[in-house]
Amino acid sequence: xxxxxxxxxxxxxxxxxxxxxxxxxxxxxxxxxxxxxxxxxxxxxxxxxxxxxxxxxxxxxxxxxxxxxxxxxxxxxxxxxxxxxxxxxxxxxxxxxxxxxxxxxxxxxxxxxxxxxxxxxxxxxxxxxxxxxxxxxxxxxxxxxxxxxxxxxxxxxxxxxxxxxxxxxxxxxxxxxxxxxxxxxxxxxxxxxxxxxxxxxxxxxxxxxxxxxxxxxxxxxxxxxxxxxxxxxxxxxxxxxxxxxxxxxxxxxxxxxxxxxxxxxxxxxxxxxxxxxxxxxxxxxxxxxxxxxxxxxxxxxxxxxxxxxxxxxxxxxxxxxxxxxxxxxxxxxxxxxxxxxxxxxxxxxxxxxxxxxxxxxxxxxxxxxxxxxxxxxxxxxxxxxxxxxxxxxxxxxxxxxxxxxxxxxxxxxxxxxxxxxxxxxxxxxxxxxxxxxxxxxxxxxxxxxxxxxxxxxxxxxxxxxxxxxxxxxxxxxxxxxxxxxxxxxxxxxxxxxxxxxxx
Amino acid sequence: xxxxxxxxxxxxxxxxxxxxxxxxxxxxxxxxxxxxxxxxxxxxxxxxxxxxxxxxxxxxxxxxxxxxxxxxxxxxxxxxxxxxxxxxxxxxxxxxxxxxxxxxxxxxxxxxxxxxxxxxxxxxxxxxxxxxxxxxxxxxxxxxxxxxxxxxxxxxxxxxxxxxxxxxxxxxxxxxxxxxxxxxxxxxxxxxxxxxxxxxxxxxxxxxxxxxxxxxxxxxxxxxxxxxxxxxxxxxxxxxxxxxxxxxxxxxxxxxxxxxxxxxxxxxxxxxxxxxxxxxxxxxxxxxxxxxxxxxxxxxxxxxxxxxxxxxxxxxxxxxxxxxxxxxxxxxxxxxxxxxxxxxxxxxxxxxxxxxxxxxxxxxxxxxxxxxxxxxxxxxxxxxxxxxxxxxxxxxxxxxxxxxxxxxxxxxxxxxxxxxxxxxxxxxxxxxxxxxxxxxxxxxxxxxxxxxxxxxxxxxxxxxxxxxxxxxxxxxxxxxxxxxxxxxxx
Numbered sequence: 004x005x006x007x008x009x010x011x012x013x014x015x016x017x018x019x020x021x022x023x024x025x026x027x028x029x030x031x032x033x034x035x036x037x038x039x040x041x042x043x044x045x046x047x048x049x050x051x052x053x054x055x056x057x058x059x060x061x062x063x064x065x066x067x068x069x070x071x072x073x074x075x076x077x078x079x080x081x082x083x084x085x086x087x088x089x090x091x092x093x094x095x096x097x098x099x100x101x102x103x104x105x106x107x108x109x110x111x112x113x114x115x116x117x118x119x120x121x122x123x124x125x126x127x128x129x130x131x132x133x134x135x136x137x138x139x140x141x142x143x144x145x146x147x148x149x150x151x152x153x154x155x156x157x158x159x160x161x162x163x164x165x166x167x168x169x170x171x172x173x174x175x176x177x178x179x180x181x182x183x184x185x186x187x188x189x190x191x192x193x194x195x196x197x198x199x200x201x202x203x204x205x206x207x208x209x210x211x212x213x214x215x216x217x218x219x220x221x222x223x224x225x226x227x228x229x230x231x232x233x234x235x236x237x238x239x240x241x242x243x244x245x246x247x248x249x250x251x252x253x254x255x256x257x258x259x260x261x262x263x264x265x266x267x268x269x270x271x272x273x274x275x276x277x278x279x280x281x282x283x284x285x286x287x288x289x290x291x292x293x294x295x296x297x298x299x300x301x302x303x304x305x306x307x308x309x310x311x312x313x314x315x316x317x318x319x320x321x322x323x324x325x326x327x328x329x330x331x332x333x334x335x336x337x338x339x340x341x342x343x344x345x346x347x348x349x350x351x352x353x354x355x356x357x358x359x360x361x362x363x364x365x366x367x368x369x370x371x372x373x374x375x376x377x378x379x380x381x382x383x384x385x386x387x388x389x390x391x392x393x394x395x396x397x398x399x400x401x402x403x404x405x406x407x408x409x410x411x412x413x414x415x416x417x418x419x420x421x422x423x424x425x426x427x428x429x430x431x432x433x434x435x436x437x438x439x440x441x442x443x444x445x446x447x448x449x450x451x452x453x454x455x456x457x458x459x460x461x462x463x464x465x466x467x468x469x470x471x472x473x474x475x476x477x478x479x480x481x482x483x484x485x486x487x488x489x490x491x492x493x494x495x496x497x498x499x500x501x502x503x504x505x506x
Numbered sequence: 507x508x509x510x511x512x513x514x515x516x517x518x519x520x521x522x523x524x525x526x527x528x529x530x531x532x533x534x535x536x537x538x539x540x541x542x543x544x545x546x547x548x549x550x551x552x553x554x555x556x557x558x559x560x561x562x563x564x565x566x567x568x569x570x571x572x573x574x575x576x577x578x579x580x581x582x583x584x585x586x587x588x589x590x591x592x593x594x595x596x597x598x599x600x601x602x603x604x605x606x607x608x609x610x611x612x613x614x615x616x617x618x619x620x621x622x623x624x625x626x627x628x629x630x631x632x633x634x635x636x637x638x639x640x641x642x643x644x645x646x647x648x649x650x651x652x653x654x655x656x657x658x659x660x661x662x663x664x665x666x667x668x669x670x671x672x673x674x675x676x677x678x679x680x681x682x683x684x685x686x687x688x689x690x691x692x693x694x695x696x697x698x699x700x701x702x703x704x705x706x707x708x709x710x711x712x713x714x715x716x717x718x719x720x721x722x723x724x725x726x727x728x729x730x731x732x733x734x735x736x737x738x739x740x741x742x743x744x745x746x747x748x749x750x751x752x753x754x755x756x757x758x759x760x761x762x763x764x765x766x767x768x769x770x771x772x773x774x775x776x777x778x779x780x781x782x783x784x785x786x787x788x789x790x791x792x793x794x795x796x797x798x799x800x801x802x803x804x805x806x807x808x809x810x811x812x813x814x815x816x817x818x819x820x821x822x823x824x825x826x827x828x829x830x831x832x833x834x835x836x837x838x839x840x841x842x843x844x845x846x847x848x849x850x851x852x853x854x855x856x857x858x859x860x861x862x863x864x865x866x867x868x869x870x871x872x873x874x875x876x877x878x879x880x881x882x883x884x885x886x887x888x889x890x891x892x893x894x895x896x897x898x899x900x901x902x903x904x905x906x907x908x909x910x911x912x913x914x915x916x917x918x919x920x921x922x923x924x925x926x927x928x929x930x931x932x933x934x935x936x937x938x939x940x941x942x943x944x945x946x947x948x949x950x951x952x953x954x955x956x957x958x959x960x961x962x963x964x965x966x967x968x969x970x971x972x973x974x975x976x977x978x979x980x981x982x983x984x985x986x987x988x989x990x991x992x993x994x995x996x
Contacts, residue, residue: 047736076670079702080733098670121697125735126728129697132668160695343908346871348837374788379871382836386796387765389789393758 005217006104006114007042032056038068042099044117045078054088061093069094074101075115075133102137106218107238113137114217122157123192124398131157135164138186142169145182152486155190162188187483194478195400196442199360200325201318203472205255205306206248209237212309226304235301243298251461251469252309259303266296316349324357326474328364329452331443337361338372342379351384355391359400364442367404449485451476660687667691667699675706684711685719692725700729713742717749757783761793770832774800795836795865802864803832803839806856810846821846825883836865837875844879848888870907877913881920889917889926910934914943928952945972950979958986963994 013024022036027043029052039056043049057069069090073081076098085091103111113133121127138161142148153162191198202211213220215237223232239245243262247255269292276284313319324340327333341357358376362368368376381388395401446452452475453459453466459473467484468476658666658673660683667673678684684707691703704726707716720727727750734743740763747756761780767773777797785793807830814822831842843858850857862872873892880888893913894902906913910933917927928949934940937956944952950973957966966983973979986992 076698078698079667080698080705080736083705084737121732125732126725127697127732128695128700128725128729132696132698164695343912346837346874346908347912348835377788378792381792381795382865382867382871385833385835386792386799389792389796390758390762 005219006101008219009104009106009217027052029055031059036067038070040070040072042072042074045073045076045081047080047084050081050084051088053094054085054090057090057093058088070097071095072097072099074099075136076100078129100136102133102140104217109239110218111141112217119191124394128160131160131164134161135168138162138165139168139172141183147179147181148183148186149181150185151188152185152482153188154193154482155188157190158188185487187479187486189479189482192399195363196329196360196475197477197479199356199363200329200471200475201322202470203252203322204249204470205252206237206244207470208252208309208313209305212312213305222301222305226301226308228300228304241298242295243302247302249470251464251472253461256306259299259306262295262299263303266292266299316353321353321357322472325360326472328360329446329471329475331364334361334365338376342376345376345379345383348383351388354380354384355395355401359395362401365404366441366443367402370403373403445478446475449476449478449481451478451481660690663687664690664694664696664699664703667702668694668696675703678706679710681711681715681719688719688723688726692723697729700726701733704730704733713745714749717746720746721750753784754786754789757785757789761785770800770804774804798864799836799839800833802855802861803834806839806843807831809856836861836867837871840867840872840875841879844876845883848876848880873906874908874912874916877908878916881916881922884920884922886922886926889913893930904930904933906933911936911939911943914947918947924949948972951982954979954982954986958992961993961995963987964996 041053071094104114105111118130218238219234219236221234224230237244324337327337345354377392453468467480663673678687688703691700744756764776780793813819840861843861847856852859893904893906895905896902910930913930927947931944931949932952970983
């Protein structure tokens with residue numbers, strides 16, 4: 004429902020004679036209207052629900068008109084199911100080719116969360132066509148793209164399918180100045196680490212704490228300091244948000260309190276004003292100030308909620324563990340932390356997230372740890388998660404090291420001959436030879452983990468790693484930086500580069 | 507006869523693969539009717555080689571021919587194997603086509619074709635150049651026929667399907683053609699089309715044949731598996747996985763069904779059945795545990811419900827149960843057991859020690875959970891007992907397998923009084939953590955003692971303002987500060 008909210012709200016729909024809105028579920032339609040229109044994603048399960056509704060109507064002798072609108076497109080499997088259920092002739096089908104939703108000035112989303120599971124877990128290519136069409140749409144509006152870069156199988160397939168579409172269509176992109184020059188297509192699985200690390204920039208923390216859906220968030224009473232909750236659109240229109248969204252959380256409070264002081268000073272100007280100035284003030288500035296005041300108080304409230312939640316959850320300690328995992332130190336301590344996290348039943352998702360981070364940075368858990376953590380996870384969060392572990396293993400997020408990847412006898416003999424520090428370096432070299440897809444090798448090659456002497460300067464960061472408090476630069480950002488011509492300072496560049504540019 | 511004719515008409519007029527039709531059916535139907543009329547009028551125009559208009563059976567043999575009669579004899583004597591295929595294995599028990607529809611000379615229309623005639627289709631007749639010469643007024647642009655069935659190659663068929671056009675796949679009858687079509691679909695990267703082709707193959711191929719071909723086509727295989735999962739064709743899915751020797755997935759796929767079972771008794775039975783499935787060695791013990799746990803929970807739940815309703819038990823009266831223990835994870839069950847049944851002997855099903863033994867719960871987990879439960883009940887002596895061990899000399903020692911800072915955290919969350927908290931804050935090993943916690947929770951004695959041990963005079967003096975004027979703690983600080991014996995660091 005959320006993307007729909009960004010396009011048309013209920014009142015607009017009512018203007019077009021929509022009586023009521025219901026969610027399609029496994030139960031009879033409570034409506035009494037003569038026409039039912041279903042706006043759905045093309046899922047087999049949904050087709051069965053719809054067929055049940057139509058068949059129930061048939062049984063009770065009721066005849067209505069049914070229209071199904073598939074978004075973004077219809078799938079053949081869906082029609083098959085409708086045919087099977089005997090309702091194919093009773094419904095009319097349409098497609099709403101909705102591929103791209105602009106969430107902000109510089110973010111466009113396909114809003115297809117099911118893509119990840121369908122492609123990466125099930126190996127289903129059903130959405131590649133949608134991606135290609137989205138590219139085609141972008142190309143026709145903002146292109147033509149001069150260069151395309153990509154990493155990953157899905158990126159390649161999407162690109163190829165898109166090129167096919169372009170060849171067939173007779174669009175002429177000539178004579179138009181492209182607004183998008185280069186495109187980068189990246190598979191999510193080339194860089195799971197970015198998705199697994201805790202976010203520490205303001206927008207990320209708001210998402211963690213309150214969940215940003217389609218660019219808007221629900222702030223409850225504890226944030227609004229009233230007994231109501233409100234829905235806020237978080238984008239570049241929000242003047243306060245646009246200034247703090249990409250800042251590291253440590254600088255946000257300072258910024259907000261500075262702003263508050265400024266605001267207070269503005270208000271205080273009223274004291275020394277005469278009538279004419281006051282009139283001017285009220286007509287010109289007051290509204291803006293009031294708006295700013297409202298936004299400020301919201302964001303300050305949000306910050307407080309975030310702080311409260313994070314201190315309760317040992318956030319600091321968890322960040323420390325994450326950084327250790329990224330750098331490859333203190334692995335045993337990190338594993339113990341994760342074990343305790345599971346034992347305390349803190350949060351099923353967070354526990355898994357940490358385990359996956361450990362697995363990716365270490366190229367799999369050692370078998371003893373894998374078995375033990377899995378057992379404890381099942382005991383803490385439920386035995387049915389046996390299936391979860393199987394899925395994660397299949398997708399490569401949480402794996403076990405196989406025998407060939409642990410230290411060989413030769414390596415251990417060599418390490419005995421030298422001192423500890425040197426041994427570490429040698430075993431590192433041997434390990435990186437033995438391991439296949441290797442987080443450490445890649446991060447070394449691309450310098451994803453900055454070398455810092457002393458404290459990492461979060462207020463004036465020299466590189467993009469500040470998004471993870473200096474511990475890690477997102478791979479996609481690094482690649483774009485490397486490929487793009489060097490122009491501005493890192494600070495300015497990352498306004499255009501987010502951890503996941505094309506979703 | 508007329509009923510058979512109606513059936514035939516029905517066959518010809520319906521699309522075998524209606525799924526691809528986006529257009530209004532009426533259009534097609536009327537076109538078809540026109541085509542049929544046109545074909546029938548052909549009879550008068552077409553110059554046959556044969557005088558007799560041949561009737562043709564489903565397998566393409568002209569009725570009355572030798573091959574046809576052989577087939578008829580064979581089919582009436584042997585029994586048809588019960589396969590779930592369709593017309594490809596065309597059984598000759600179909601009656602010969604009635605005159606009206608197919609009584610035109612097919613052999614003349616199929617002149618020049620090398621392949622065995624497949625099921626005669628109406629528009630095939632039109633694409634044959636021979637017809638066009640005889641009946642030029644029947645020519646219509648190909649587009650008008652809306653793709654009912656024609657000569658698109660596999661590659662083009664896939665392309666057209668990718669664009670959402672109508673495409674009947676019925677023409678791809680030979681296995682070779684089907685596989686070429688499938689491979690083209692896979693090469694086209696569109697999962698929707700791949701699944702569509704698989705739906706067609708599934709319907710027109712015997713499963714063993716299909717499975718065999720998919721075994722060497724990974725991408726298509728993934729799509730079929732996903733499709734079967736989505737449509738809930740569990741049996742076929744399991745057969746496929748068994749065929750591929752993916753025994754572990756067979757087990758997991760069956761186990762997954764337990765999520766759909768609401769009734770606990772049925773679920774228990776189902777889980778019992780899962781134990782024999784071909785899981786990996788370590789997973790078998792997990793399934794076993796799942797079964798045992800649910801079995802245990804059913805017993806506990808039944809007992810406790812009685813106890814709660816009877817109203818005799820104090821603990822159930824004071825802390826009424828908010829939810830049933832069924833289907834909860836083991837640790838939650840342990841917490842529940844430590845909460846409501848802590849003092850029970852090991853013999854009972856609901857005692858914590860019994861749970862610990864049955865499921866081999868490690869000490870660390872046990873202490874953590876029991877601690878949380880007893881702290882919630884504010885049973886500080888129990889907490890103490892948990893953390894105290896006796897060594898062989900009879901001396902007691904406080905030990906925690908989880909770190910005393912965690913103990914403090916749990917106690918504090920349950921609003922333990924400062925005296926209780928203090929005792930455990932004191933035991934936190936890391937000095938900095940100890941100071942932090944002690945200061946945070948106002949365990950003054952601990953702070954004072956720690957600064958004393960650190961010999962940090964400045965901090966001790968600074969701490970004086972945090973304690974109450976005239977309190978015992980203030981006095982203690984003062985006496986320490988004035989103690990000449992201590993060699994302060996600063």
